[in-house]
Amino acid sequence: MSDLFQRVGRTxxxxxxxxxxxxxxxxxxxxxxxxxxxxxxxxxxxxxSGIRYFDTAPHYGLGLSERRLGAGLAGRKRDDxxxxxxxxxxxxxxxxxxxxxxxxxxxxxxxxxxWDFSVSGVERSLDESLERxxxxxxxxxxxxxxxxxxPGAANEGLESLAALKEDGRVKAVGIGTNSVVGLDAHxxxxxxxxxxxxxxxxxxxxxxVASVLEPAAAAGVAVVAVGVFGTGLLASPRPQAGxxxxxxxxxxxxxxxxxxxxxxxEAYGVDLPTVAMAYPLRHPAVTAVALGMRSPEEVDQNxxxxxxxxPPALWGALEDAGLLPxxxx
Numbered sequence: 001m002s003d004l005f006q007r008v009g010r011t012x013x014x015x016x017x018x019x020x021x022x023x024x025x026x027x028x029x030x031x032x033x034x035x036x037x038x039x040x041x042x043x044x045x046x047x048x049s050g051i052r053y054f055d056t057a058p059h060y061g062l063g064l065s066e067r068r069l070g071a072g073l074a075g076r077k078r079d080d081x082x083x084x085x086x087x088x089x090x091x092x093x094x095x096x097x098x099x100x101x102x103x104x105x106x107x108x109x110x111x112x113x114x115w116d117f118s119v120s121g122v123e124r125s126l127d128e129s130l131e132r133x134x135x136x137x138x139x140x141x142x143x144x145x146x147x148x149x150x151p152g153a154a155n156e157g158l159e160s161l162a163a164l165k166e167d168g169r170v171k172a173v174g175i176g177t178n179s180v181v182g183l184d185a186h187x188x189x190x191x192x193x194x195x196x197x198x199x200x201x202x203x204x205x206x207x208x209v210a211s212v213l214e215p216a217a218a219a220g221v222a223v224v225a226v227g228v229f230g231t232g233l234l235a236s237p238r239p240q241a242g243x244x245x246x247x248x249x250x251x252x253x254x255x256x257x258x259x260x261x262x263x264x265x266e267a268y269g270v271d272l273p274t275v276a277m278a279y280p281l282r283h284p285a286v287t288a289v290a291l292g293m294r295s296p297e298e299v300d301q302n303x304x305x306x307x308x309x310x311p312p313a314l315w316g317a318l319e320d321a322g323l324l325p326x327x328x329x
Contacts (some may be wrong), residue, residue: 003222003287004053007193008082008139008171015050019281019288020306021084022046022054023226026294027068028061033106034294036068043072045296049303055196055224055290057086057144057176058129062101062111066132074134083133084196084224086144086176087125088157089113115149122160126169137169140194142176154182158191174221178246180211187215199227199246201286203234203261203276204254206325209283217285224288225280233258234276237266261323268314274305275314282315282327 005012012018027039034042046054054073056065066085073081091111098109116125129138141164143157154175161173174194175186186192195216200208202225216223229235232244239258243250250258262272280286293299318324 003220004140004194004224005082007222010079010082010139013050013052013080015052017050017303017306018052020051020053020277020302021224021288021290022051022299023290023292024054024056024065024069025060025292027056028059028065029106030060030104030292031106032294036071038295039068040072041296042293042299043069045299046293047072047076049299051299051303052081053084053288053290054081055084055226056133057089058091058125058132059086059089059103059113059144061105061107062113063091063128063132064105064107066129070133070135078135082139083135084140084142084176084194085129085133085138086142087122087129087161088115088117088144088146088149088153090116090121090125091128115153117143117146117149117153117157117160119160119163122157123164126164130169137171139170140172140174141165141170142174142194142196144176145178146175147177147179147181154186158186162191172222176226178227180208183212184215187212187219187221190219192221194222194224196224196226196290199231201225201280201283202228202230203279203324204230204245204257209325213283213285217283221285222287223283223285224290225286226290228276228280228289228291229273230254230258230276235273237271237273238262239272257323260321261318264314264317264321264323268311268317270308270310270314271305273301274308275310277302277305278310279324 094112146153164170172193174192176196178198230245
């Protein structure tokens with residue numbers, strides 16, 4: 001985690017959980033709604049546990065995640081925590097208001113998302129995020145899902161962020177995405193400090209190694225791994241029927257592979273979610289794992305997993321069984 005904290009001028013927190021971040025999707029009612037009170041209890045438990053990295057975005061609940069996170073961090077010493085947020089989706093009044101949001105969040109549909117990676121759009125997005133968060137600056141600001149917008153959106157967004165980094169309202173910039181396409185070019189060009197990579201480096205998916213992780217390690221770019229539980233399949237000690245993988249129902253092959261990995265985990269006395277959390281952090285490019293948490297109990301579970309030692313021999317057993325690629329020597 002030192003790379004991420006030091007990159008934004010922070011001292012690494014003196015806690016055993018410095019490599020774990022609180023992901024703000026659930027704070028924006030992703031999937032199901034939680035109350036404001038439960039959101040605040042979750043943030044408070046994370047803080048009490050030593051978590052000092054918090055990730056959010058305007059997209060998450062049409063601004064709700066940022067507002068809740070701002071309330072939860074209010075009064076904290078600013079030098080004691082790191083916040084990342086994102087740009088690319090402006091939150092605007094909906095032309096055709098709906099009863100509920102139609103993009104996965106259990107919030108009213110009176111607002112909408114509008115793609116905008118322009119200089120003016122990115123600056124407006126930052127200003128609105130700062131207001132919702134109650135902050136004077138954001139440590140890490142990421143171009144959010146440019147691959148879902150249009151070709152060239154990543155370039156436009158990064159160019160827009162460069163000026164904001166110059167004036168100090170942003171300490172580090174990068175891209176947050178589910179896609180590995182083109183990230184190596186941005187890493188090699190030196191236009192990113194951080195890559196937040198969702199669902200592309202986990203026990204079940206390693207397609208980011210050559211295209212992102214190796215270039216990032218060589219360039220000193222910090223990678224934050226997201227989606228390490230596969231959006232559900234790896235979140236339980238035993239894979240559950242109907243579990244999701246990358247937001248869709250997992251197929252039979254994925255279920256069988258996850259079950260085989262769980263068998264090895266059990267043989268070594270640890271559970272599948274613990275190993276799923278630990279795996280990305282074995283790569284030198286990965287400086288943090290951000291985990292969506294929607295209750296104090298989930299915080300407690302993840303903190304316990306973060307402090308559980310994974311036997312080194314387990315990794316070799318997974319490799320020998322063909323369940324993980326060989327570790328580079």
